[in-house]
Amino acid sequence: MAGAVDTSKGLPSHPERATLEGKNKFLGFWFFLGGETILFATFFGTFLGLRGGTADGPTSADLVALDLVFIMTMLLLTSSLTSVLAMFAMKKNNFKAMMIWMWITVVLGLAFLGFEIYEFHHYVTDYEFGFSTSAFASAFYSLVGLHGAHVAFGLSWIIVLLIRYRKSGITLTNAPKFYVAGLYWHFIDVVWVFIFTVVYLMGVGG
């Protein structure tokens, strides 16, 4: 059943879904993202439920500085765009362009992560807003931190792929891997949009 794809005339137009393995990976990953969505939904629900539970600690209106968060959002949105460009390059079988766009994605992601670490550090040192300060604080750090952990995991995943396949060109084996990693990156980005809205914008608005 497998390996029956004729590659003598170059790669098919959708190299990531050309083999049964690729198709399985693709579908399995969508299911996985479905589960991840619910995971985040639960953390969002927890955050919304405990948003008011500040117990004399800082409230979100005290904390949030939108300019920083705006820069972070832009970084992550741009990285999503560059990963799309990488996938376009993959479909055109332009390996070099794909690698370059992917590396740019990684750099943007690292910058985002750096800002997030700075943000947390800022809250802890300047506002005495630690993980155990209040139920709101715990919920805030676990939701945003879970997202941060996803960013970190996504980055290491993409970096491993980039190093492992630095010279291999696009093949039917690695195309699904890159594609799936790109999908994961978009997912992280979408989750951030919700965090931006629910945690930061709604936090400022009261």
Place this chain on the structure above:
Amino acid sequence: MATQKQEKSVIWDWLTTVDHKKIAIMYLIAGTLFFVKAGVMALFMRIQLMYPEMNFLSGQTFNEFITMHGTIMLFLAATPLLFAFMNYVIPLQIGARDVAFPFVNALGFWIFFSGGLLLSLSWFFGGGPDAGWTAYVPLSSRDYGGLGLDFYVLGLQVSGIGTLISAINFLVTIVNMRAPGMTMMRLPLFVWTSFISSTLILFAFTPLAAGLALLMLDRLFEAQYFIPSMGGNVVLWQHIFWIFGHPEVYILVLPAFGIISEVIPAFSRKRLFGYTAMVFATMIIAFLGFMVWAHHMFTVGMGPVANSIFAVATMTIAVPTGIKIFNWLFTMWGGKITFNTAMLFASSFVPTFVLGGVTGVMLAMAPVDYLYHDTYFVVAHFHYIIVGGIVLSLFAGLFYWYPKMFGHMLNETLGKLFFWIFYIGFHLTFFVQHLLGLMGMPRRVYTYLGDQGLDAFNFISTIGTFFMSAGVILLVINVIYSAYKGERVTVADPWDARTLEWATPTPVPEYNFAQTPQVRSLDPLFYEKIHGDGTMKPAEPVTDIHMPNGSILPLIMSIGLFFAGFGLIMLNMDNPLINPWIVAIGGLVITFGSMFVRSVKEDHGYHIPAEQVKADLAELKKGGN
């Protein structure tokens, strides 16, 4: 049979296998061991409750037993036992050579198993978790719960990951791996219910993972989600738990419905009545299953509006369930029924499950539930669902698929005796518990006073447990006896059944189907018996068969997760021998390192040459199979 792997030792073969059939048998064995363990706990608890004010178990030990009994039975017994059948049967029923991700399948098993071991380890570190399987905060929080709760949180977290990835695997398998002609509306009902149940796992185990993570952060890192004085909310945990917990019931009972929907048609010699209605009823049950979680919380004080909405939503589940009941009845109606052990279990499931269902509707009436809630009435209700529904169908499935899995029959005489003893014991145990609840006996009590009129029914209930235990012992005897003396099965289709798994030879070759079959109808094998020559038409010529390589990595990865979990638990120990972080991070390094190895080292599997397959086929013909 292709046996080119014989040079490797048997143990290594099982530790590294990615064959869905072997993984199924490992699930079966692991599930059985946990089932026996939790069953013995139940027996001890019933002995404690046999007479008023007994001192057989202390209150603390009893609470550890109720917690572990419930947790093990649901997560580590019922789930793996159903997964055993799902693993074995789904690929065969859809005409596939394996699941979509054989590696992930093995990984799922080993992670589940190491999580189960982690949970069980609590007995050696000061006692099991003691806050009930629902682990309500604050009783389970850092201020009130002991080390056992850390084992609960991390053991379930680890085993939940295994369950989750196995579910994704089933989903992809059913969508992508079906043989030609096996359309979605020709899928056997067991495959359908497994599919929907896997969807539920995907959407229900993730909230559980989130909830367990919150509880872990509470217990190990001083998070404040559940501490009212710090702005936390204790009811939040109940919502998260039951958003998982209610669908969990359907996760278990839907595949059980599936087994019943296979066994009843096979032994009634009739196709399933109302197949389409059955499929859609399953979907509706699953959908509604997510809308009703708060009916477990009627007495927590959610207010009359929420209580009314969830009460009415809960009642509606009775409609699709009723549809299923009548469809099973009318499958048997007009059939030619053979009452062997499998069919005894499957047919008795129908009225038994109705008894559990009607008490379910009674419980849905919120204001009346203020009486039933947290009493023995509830205990009776959910045991009618779980034992009367899930366990009866597991036994039906066991007797039905046993010859395919192990190449011999289970003894029928012992089987029927087992059925009667178990079935009578079951009703004896649980029917009177309805009345105990109404008479004022709360659940989860380790004892009761003698002057409360509860003595007689508690005694009867305990006697019933002895019957059930005797039944299970008979089953064990049957398994051992049949292994030596049981009727050998060499034919493909010992039951004269209807679905594709019975088109494979017994024992099933590791590639399942020499040629992928062409499916022409629902109940494809039965269709060929009527309209063809009784064998499946191949959809492809005999070619080289691609097979995945075995791998030890799943085992190593799950060992890593085991230590990651154990390291985190050590954070709460009084004097851990080594720094907990070394253990925890070491475990994660092992897991992610193996993941890295797997990802970097491409493994394309191997091919069984066409000649080998042809030789196997020829040998089968000679054997008259």
Place this chain on the structure above:
Amino acid sequence: MKLWKTASRFLPLSFLTLLLTGCLGEENLTALDPKGPQSQWIYDNMILSIIVMALVSIVVFAIFFIILAKYRRKPGDDEIPKQVHGNTALEITWTVIPIILLIILAVPTITGTFMFADKEPDPEVGEDTVYIKVTGHQFWWQFDYEEEGFTAGQEVYIPVGEKVIFELHAQDVIHSFWVPALGGKLDTVPGITNHMWLEADEPGVYKGKCAELCGPAHALMDFKLIALEREEYDAWVEGMTAEVEEPTETLANQGRAVFEENSCIGCHAVGGAGTAAGPTFTNFGEREVIAGYLENTDENLEAWIRDPESLKQGNEMPAFPDMSDEDMEALIAYLRSLNVKE
């Protein structure tokens, strides 16, 4: 629900009701012998649901037994039965009939839910409606009569024939407040205030229980609800609020010293004095039981004081294993002297 009440009079004819009303369980505990309007309503609607559900079950069982009798495969019979795909008319039938049955049950469900959630004062009693603040502790119950200004432990007194409103709190973990013979249960949840009401039709001592797992001694976290006629109740309230008199006996007076020297009073308040970290002792001499479940005898009391852990695992009470026999005797005499009812 008037109609239903009339109909229920005929029910004792049915086997099921015979079974259920056959005095199952202990009076003043079992919910099958309701002693108040709320438990009566619950009971009636339970019977209603049992009847509806019995109808369904009887149909299923009848079909099932016909199948058992009629459709067995005879040995050697290889004929293949007719393969039926389904039957739309039948399937509509068993969809519509359950929906109708469920609507029958849904109506009282909704009305009952709102009825029980009502926390308005009893219209017939008006301003005199009794409000009691209930606090669940591991493993005992505290009852604050805030308006009247006193606290009772383990035994809660209410006037008969009046709707009494309970405000539920929890000190440590979740408990559940339940008097089966009088009504439904409601959880006491830390950080949350719940309300419920109960009414007793006749005077009596009703058994109450904790219905939510709360630790090792959850099973022993019983309490008593004592319903008195209004005059008697008022007298009791007066007794509880009156100044605590010095014990008249010397032995009891000696016991009071023991009580204070051993810091018992640090947890067990008597009258206004002391804190309520443990059950209040103002009317201890009249307690039906001690520790929630032991008969109130001198032997039990002594055993409890010497080693509470062995009698109620996980409770907070410190042990006094080395108390001298004289002190013990005096202490018990003092505790016995704590009465408010004369």
